[in-house]
Amino acid sequence: MSSPSQQFTEQAEVLTHDLRHRDIVQTALRKYEVVRDKSRGAFQDYRSARQAAAETKWEAVNHLDKYLEQLTKNLEARGTKVHWATTGEQAREIILGIIREKKARSIVKSKAMTSEEIHLNHALEHEGFEVVESDLGEFIVQLRKEAPYHIVFPAMHLTRGDIKELFNRELKSTSSDNPEELTMVARRVLRQKYIHADIGFTGANFAIAETGMVSITENEGNARLTAALPKTMITLLGIEKVLPRLEDLALFLPLLATSGTGQALTCYNTMYGGPRQPGETDGPEEWHVVLLDNRRTELLADPEQRDALHCIRCGACLNVCPIFRNVGGHTYGTTYSGPIGSVITPHLRGLQDWKHLSFSSSLCGACSETCPVKIDLAHHLLQNRRNASEQKPSFWWQTGFRMFSFIFNRPALYKLIGPLGRIGQKLHPLVKGTKLDPAYSWTKTREAPKIAPQTFKEYWRNRS
């Protein structure tokens, strides 16, 4: 098995040459940019909204202990069972324990990136349970036996035609590639699943400490059905999802919709406050909330990058990232892709194994610029690079930079670069574009720049 770094490089090599992929992704994201800008414009003052959101998240994350206790107390007050999971494995065990206890067979799920993070579907299927994803995009990638391509748009790499073929093959449908027809095919399958499922499993967009509520925002109504029909509901969320006050949603719901999909607000916004209460006629009989750490507290302990826990998983940084737009989501080989993934994955899964994601960036800063909660993403990539090189310097790079500073700090040596470079570039055509070319990684696709006949320093000396 090759390393995550090798896999990334190999996949990037394939995807960057896949012009159909490039076209699908660029076209989709250019449309997103247009609607996003329109929704941003609907804020009275988007810059202040962003600042307020960053400050609220700062408050929540820097007092996480207080707000998590408050959340738990308020959830439990209405009969919700709260579980704490330090690791992904513990979270899986807790969830499997509930499912076994309920003697459940089938589980219907709404979208939850945390469940991807802990590889829940694999664990459930391994134990013989039926698991069905009810979000349309997730349903599609599940049929393809793929991970979601994007935090918010799991199937954005596919065309209508691709989905038609998939449904024809896997669901024996005879639908055309009309989106409405395709949606009806999925709907017919899914409605039966909701009715027969023993367990409804959801993620969460926000958790409100003040009231003990979980907020789920969606466009298909699938999370509502997932939460409403099965007798037992399980919700898995990262501990960083907590917000202090109910009124914070007045800012965060439109901000998430704007950044995530470009909508002013998503179609369905639901707050879950507890299982079925005495005298109520519907809703799940039991609700279990699983709070997941999975090394988030290590990120919390890093004062430099703690703000990465502000993330509301809107995917805006992926959408504007030119790396993501060219290599696609699967290439990252990790649950959270794009800039936020490149920043947090080294913390969640090990710096040395995942540092390549922080190096695979031109540091253009589009991510930091777009982040609705002002995470300093581009600078965190630099910090990850520094931490990785400090922890385990590469002999060749370090020696290279030492030689570089030795030469560049000595004007007499630096002066030789011009004349030697001119000789070098006369000889360059002998090896140019071959593997013997020392500049091969550049010259394979780009012409090399030329040393000028007279450098500026030479010009300046002649002048004065």
Next chain:
Amino acid sequence: MTVTLFIPCFVDLMYPRVAISIVEIFEKLGHKIEYPEELTCCGQPAFNSGYWPEAREVALPVLQRLKNAEAVVIASGSCGAMIKVFYPQLFAGTEHEKAAKELSAKCYEFSDFLVTKLGVTDLGARFPHKVTFHDGCHGLRELGNKKPARDLLAKVRDLELTEMRDAETCCGFGGTFAAKFPMISTAMGEVKCASATETGAEYIVSNDSSCLMHVQGLIDKEGRKLKTIHLAEVLTSK
């Protein structure tokens, strides 16, 4: 005013015309030029690669030599961001932290200095061509310079500026990134060239020669008709 120039190593070696144009512009405006010849590189390659101690070795002479300058003008948004934004981080917690912050306050990218500090937009230039402008990412996002270059181009006679789609999207250079991940870097450059070509412009203008080096490398390899030119060269055209 005495303007101290920091000419990045790659501009010195490969694009001296850019630096010469900058000298001509400031002399024409009646400013005294000081050029510390012993300075070469700002240290960004080592810094961006995570080798901060090695970056400090290169950065320290720059910091010490420039600290008494009245105003420092840097002929690249990227190296400008290194000195203005990243030196204070690089030297944080060292005895040079204060000097780094003081230097930061008087450093300017070339176009920003002309427009914001000197209040000059019309240099009497003429450039009878259709152009599009590429925003170098560091100049745009680390230094926050979007308007100065356009204000300057607006006053160039016979110049037609057409903005390209995704003008603010990175060209894919990114320093060592271009060599470490050439396939991604190239793909990004192809997207950039395609956007520029769509405008029908003859030239891509930028205030960062490092972006132009990357884009020109692709243009030459692909045999496109586009040309690249630095803003300073446009501003000295007649």
